[in-house]
Amino acid sequence: MNFHRKVFLILVAFFLLLSSFMFAQNIKIDSLKRIVETGIKDTSMVITLNALSKEIINTENISESLIYAKKANELANKLNYKRGLAYSLKNIGLAQYYQGNYLDVLNSWTQSLKEFESIHDTIGIANLVNNLGAIYYSQGSNAKALDYYLRSLSISEKIKDNYNTAQTLLNIGGLYAEMNNFDRALEYYNKFNEYRNQLNNPQLTFGYLMGVGEIYYEKRLYDEALNYYQEALSSNKIITLRAGNLIKLSKVLLKKNNKQKSIEYLNEAYQIAKSNNQQLLVVQALEGLGEVYKQDDFKASIKAFKEAETLGREIEANDELRDIYFGLSNTYALNKDFKNAYFYKNLYIAQKDSLFNLKTDDKIRGLQFNFDLEKKEDQIGLLEKESEIQQLKQKKQQGVIFVSLLVILLIFLLALGLKRRYNFIKETNRIIEIEKNRSETLLHNILPIETAMELKQNGKVEAKKFDSVTVLFTDFKGFTNFAKDLTPEELVSSVDYYFSKFDQIMEKYGMEKIKTIGDAYMCAGGLPFPTIDHPFKMILAAFEIVQFIEETKLNTKDTVSNLDIRIGINTGPIVAGVVGTHKFAYDIWGDTVNVASRMETLSHPGRINISEYTYELVKDVFNCKYRGEIEVKNRGIMKMYFVTGIKDKAFLNELLMKKNVG
Incomplete structure (x- = not known):
């Protein structure tokens, strides 16, 4: 199942889960609070507390809603008021759902279900069973979700609760669609169609039309998909749903080679999404325009992709960024600009690998939830x-x-x-x-967490190659002669003082400490998970180290010695792995590491010396001073640069805000 349909189905399931709350009677919160303040301890107070909890949660004040739900629960228990107890547990579970405590949600709603069963409230039973199914669905437990949905459907059909029956049919259809069982999904969607006219509910109808359209799109039946998407567009009156509908239509029209109409729909979707601050849909519309223009209008395609890339980075739309990088790479390749094509192909691969790791984490989370x-x-x-x-x-x-x-x-x-x-x-x-x-x-x-997990699971760690990693070396000037005049305690105290601060700085910028050798400190960025921002963050970390050294000189402590530091940085491919079976260590190898070490050796105290490879990546963001071609041991002549300051502060601020650095 592709990403866009996955998102749509989750939204449908969530809407159905909360529909009973969203359309409840709009009781004023202040009026309810005045009733609560009377302090009367009867069943009417339980009803009022439950109503207040439900109303407050619509304002997204989860903590306050939970307080009133628990008060209702306590009073209902004292009065042995079963119906009030059932609804209080239901409201407690809803608050826990917003907080992400899914095991607690299951506990609360299971107890609520038992209370509804004890008073034979079939409507309450059907609703709770449906909600429990939605919880299992959201956690990836599709088999259990289906079991609850089918039970809810059976109860709703028996008591002729057409609204809940229709909701549940859509949930089951969406669940089968996610499992790629399209025939069974259409079977339940078609059953919903029997209730469509008599319910006349625009939201449910829109969900049905979009769901069926998506199935036909996945089955490559583009004429049928087009019919359902167009019907959804003509019947929908909610402007915030229109942009997503138009984007779906444009994809079908592109498959049918109707590029002009596809462009019209995408431009309209872009304007609607932008007006309603639907930033993800803005990114999707731009990415769609880039794809449509790719063959015929190179400049328009690149412009759309670039705008989508900028906004996609800002809102961290990771799946869209993967598709954008892929589209840019192909567009540049079609225009025979192979340098840019290669650059974006590397970004695409890195983004794809990152998403794979996130999906693996989601699978682990689902297994842990079931356990x-x-x-x-x-x-x-x-x-x-x-x-x-x-x-x-x-x-x-x-x-x-x-x-x-x-x-x-x-x-x-x-x-x-x-x-x-x-x-x-x-x-x-x-x-x-x-x-x-x-x-x-x-x-x-x-060891890095990923490497530690692999070692525990397999008893060994496979070496891995990384195409782009930034390596940093530091070294204290004249440390050997300086150390001769210190006691062992003073020597260890000084080194620990500096290296502990270095560790904090590297952790702040997401860099991986590799090892220390005497007074030398080595770290790397861009592993164990590939990233594209490691050269910039490594230089920012280096600036912070230099600043820390200078501040230490101004605020000297009795137990800490003043030292001058040299810093060298290089970027390139490396191999990483764990060596040894006893006292094992995580390490990296390759010519990139050797060059980084040479950059440090040939640096000056208090300066950051970078290689030509790193310079080419960061020259638009940092001010650099060319040092000329310098003889490097075992390497010959190499170009080097001192980083002297920041050129593009806006770029770095955006970079740091995305990762919450500092």
Whole structure:
């Protein structure tokens, strides 16, 4: 399933989940609060508290909504008011959903479902089952989501709740579409069509038309997809939904080689999205224009792609950026500008790899969610079994008093032994957990997290090649002679003081510390996850190191010695991996590393010396002073530059804001 349909289906599922809240009676919050302030403790107060919680959550004040939902829950429990208890648990779960606590949501809504079942409220049951299905769907548990959706559908059909039936049919259709089972998806979408006219709900109808259109697009039945997208466009009255509809239509028209109409739709989508601050849709419209113009109008295509790239970076539209880089690379290649084509091809590959890592993280998150849920269900099952055992014991105690007393004594002794055993196991597990966390922390201090995970899983780490990495070396001038006059304690204290600050700076800019050798410090940017901003951030980190050294000289501490530092930087390909089986270490190799070391050796105190390779990447952002061609050991003549200051502050500010540096 492509990205755009995935986003659309999630939005549909979320809309259906919240529809019962969004169209509830608009009760004024201040009026409800005045009723609550009366302090009356009856079932009407429970209803008021639940209504207040539901109304407040529409203002996105999640914390306050949760407070009132819990007050309703507490009062409903005291009054044994089942219906109020069911709705309070439902509202608690909704607040937890907004907070992202999905296991807590399942717990609250499962309890709410039980309360609705106890009072035989079939409408409440159908709604809660549908909501539970949406939770499983959002966490990637499609099988469980389908089970709940089908149960909700069965209940809704029996009680002739046409609205909930229609919602659930759309949910099931969307779920099957995500699993690429298009025939089953169309089966449920067609069932929804039976309710379409009698409900006359524009939002549900729009979701149906767009969903079916997307299925036909994926099946490459472009005439059918065009019909459904056009019907959605003509029937929709909500302006904020129009831009996405137009973009879908333009893609179909491009497939049918109707470029002129595709351009008209994309331009209209662009204007609507821009007017309504729908920035993601602006990016998609521009990317579509770039694709349409690619064959016939090189300048227009590049202009659209570039504008899309700028906004895409600003809002971190990662999937769109991947497609934009791919489109730019192909457009430049068609124009025989192979230098730019190669540049954007590299950006495309890096973005694609980054998205792959994010999708892998999402899969891991889904597996972890299922594991945590199963563990929690097992705990609940154990508690229920313990409760049953206790009830049996109580029944037996009502028999013979003597036997009861004897049983109580035996249970007491058994419980005492179990408690001691429990405490022993608990303490043992606590110690094991502490040691495990200590080992994890130590391992992550030695290796990057990705590398540490690979080592734990496979027992070894495969070497990896990175096409573009920036390497930095630092070294203290005259450190060997200087160290002779220091005690061991003073020497270690000084080095630790400087290197600890270097570690903080590298962590701030997302650089990876590789190792220290004596008074030399080595780090790299652009690994273990490939990025395109590492040369700029590495130079910013170098500036901060130089500033720190100068500030230390002005604010000298008794335990810290004043030192001058040389810095050298180079960019290029490297190989990274873990060496050794005992006292292993993460390291990098290659000519790029050797050149970076030479840049440091030939630098001056307090200066940042960069190679020609790095200079070509950063020359438009930083002011650099050409040093000329200098003889380099084992390398011959090389060009070098001192970085003297910042040229494009706006670019760097935007770069840092995206990654929240500082």
